[in-house]
Amino acid sequence: MDVFQIEGPVQLKGSIKVNGAKNAALPIMAAAVLAEGRSTVKNVPNLSDISVCGELLKSLGCNVERQGDEISIDATTIDNPVGDYEIVRKMRASICILGPLLARCGKVRVSMPGGCAIGYRPVDIHLRGLRELGADIFIENGYIVATAPKGLKGKEIFLGGPFGSTVLGTANVLMAATLAKGVTVIESAACEPEITDLANFLKKMGARIKGVGSPRLVIKGVRHLKPVEYEVIPDRIEAGTFMTAAAITGGELDIPNCCLDDLMAMADALRNINVTVEKNNGGCVIARDGIIKTAQITTQPYPGFPTDLQAQFMSLLCLAPGNSVIIEKIFPDRFMHVAELSRMAASLRKEGAAVIISGVDKLKAAPVMASDLRASAALVLAAMAAEGTTVINRVYHIDRGYEKIEERLNPVGAKIIRLKD
Numbered sequence: 001m002d003v004f005q006i007e008g009p010v011q012l013k014g015s016i017k018v019n020g021a022k023n024a025a026l027p028i029m030a031a032a033v034l035a036e037g038r039s040t041v042k043n044v045p046n047l048s049d050i051s052v053c054g055e056l057l058k059s060l061g062c063n064v065e066r067q068g069d070e071i072s073i074d075a076t077t078i079d080n081p082v083g084d085y086e087i088v089r090k091m092r093a094s095i096c097i098l099g100p101l102l103a104r105c106g107k108v109r110v111s112m113p114g115g116c117a118i119g120y121r122p123v124d125i126h127l128r129g130l131r132e133l134g135a136d137i138f139i140e141n142g143y144i145v146a147t148a149p150k151g152l153k154g155k156e157i158f159l160g161g162p163f164g165s166t167v168l169g170t171a172n173v174l175m176a177a178t179l180a181k182g183v184t185v186i187e188s189a190a191c192e193p194e195i196t197d198l199a200n201f202l203k204k205m206g207a208r209i210k211g212v213g214s215p216r217l218v219i220k221g222v223r224h225l226k227p228v229e230y231e232v233i234p235d236r237i238e239a240g241t242f243m244t245a246a247a248i249t250g251g252e253l254d255i256p257n258c259c260l261d262d263l264m265a266m267a268d269a270l271r272n273i274n275v276t277v278e279k280n281n282g283g284c285v286i287a288r289d290g291i292i293k294t295a296q297i298t299t300q301p302y303p304g305f306p307t308d309l310q311a312q313f314m315s316l317l318c319l320a321p322g323n324s325v326i327i328e329k330i331f332p333d334r335f336m337h338v339a340e341l342s343r344m345a346a347s348l349r350k351e352g353a354a355v356i357i358s359g360v361d362k363l364k365a366a367p368v369m370a371s372d373l374r375a376s377a378a379l380v381l382a383a384m385a386a387e388g389t390t391v392i393n394r395v396y397h398i399d400r401g402y403e404k405i406e407e408r409l410n411p412v413g414a415k416i417i418r419l420k421d
């Protein structure tokens with residue numbers, strides 16, 4: 001298992017590009033199975049989660065090849081509509097193969113995703129939505145077994161849950177509905193830009209979808225979809241992580257391909273705590289040279305403050321004199337970073353789904369443990385601002401969502417060494 005050795009404090013300065021969005025690429029790759037033939041997905045980051053998705057598609061019968069940042073998926077033959085436990089346990093986003101396989105093959109077995117470091121993550125709404133479209137679904141030996149003997153049929157479906165909309169639940173039902181008979185209306189659909197990207201991919205394949213980007217999607221089923229070429233959007237969470245990196249190190253970063261319109265809540269939160277965020281032809285520039293102010297942040301579905309940036313923002317608020325509060329409304333237990341940041345001299349108190357952050361003058365280096373993707377990113381940020389040499393163990397968590405992060409942050413001033421274990 002690789003380890004990061006990070007020397008701080010550093011001040012980041014320069015230009016850094018973001019890669020394609022992992023969370024858009026994953027459902028788009030799954031959607032490729034809806035059409036016979038070869039689809040090509042461009043701007044796909046080279047991440048372990050993407051490799052697992054490729055492995056999953058191969059196990060179904062697809063031919064999957066990567067060349068640079070392009071992945072081609074030949075879905076002419078799907079002869080094994082099964083999401084095996086050995087693959088799903090590596091990446092729970094594998095669940096988004098459920099809708100496309102059901103629509104394409106009329107039957108599917110996908111391992112039920114298991115535990116997750118960020119808390120309990122049920123898939124009941126995915127199943128409810130697909131049942132509404134006419135699927136018979138039961139759980140057997142840890143697998144979701146779904147069949148649609150009479151085909152799928154469009155319906156009005158409310159897809160909201162106790163924590164608002166569901167991103168991959170919307171993806172699953174949307175993908176299945178593209179080939180269902182008649183009209184499907186998804187009410188309380190997720191509005192995340194990754195869902196918009198998926199919908200645009202499906203439209204290019206020939207799907208008929210209205211209301212893209214809104215909480216009400218209207219899908220008129222078609223008989224066939226065709227394979228296409230498509231370029232994935234830049235990763236807004238990676239962009240937000242780099243924005244926070246500039247802020248926490250008191251530096252200045254130019255992110256030339258950051259879509260600031262997809263990060264309004266983040267930009268607003270940064271501006272409110274004394275960080276400059278400026279739009280500049282296609283991207284943005286982030287800078288801080290004063291003291292960070294305190295903040296009250298609540299994570300919400302898009303366009304609210306993203307849960308996927310909560311941990312990183314907490315690292316930043318550790319340096320704001322006074323008390324800040326972060327309330328997590330999507331995954332109430334997503335606080336694995338709290339204990340590790342505390343090892344770096346942060347002053348944090350967890351109260352249910354909230355954390356009170358009492359700002360400290362300095363963070364201090366310590367050996368810490370990466371626990372999940374975004375929590376690990378938060379530790380990298382904290383380490384760049386902390387005094388001394390921080391060692392982060394279990395770096396594979398970071399590699400799931402950030403491609404060679406050290407090779408991209410070092411040219412703008414970071415001092416990160418990857419040690420092979």
Ligand code: EPU
Nearest residue numbers: 023093121122123124125126161163165166167168330373
């Ligand atoms: N939920 C249910 N029932 C369901 C589905 C979801 O109760 O059937 C609840 C969840 O427990 C949670 C809330 O609804 O409280 C929202 O979960 P959602 O389904 O939207 O999460 P997801 O689709 O499984 C995606 C991202 C996550 C991101 C969340 C929220 C991918 C591959 N994953 O997960 O990304 O945190 O949306 O925005 O797109 C990450 O990249 O680090 C990551 C975890």
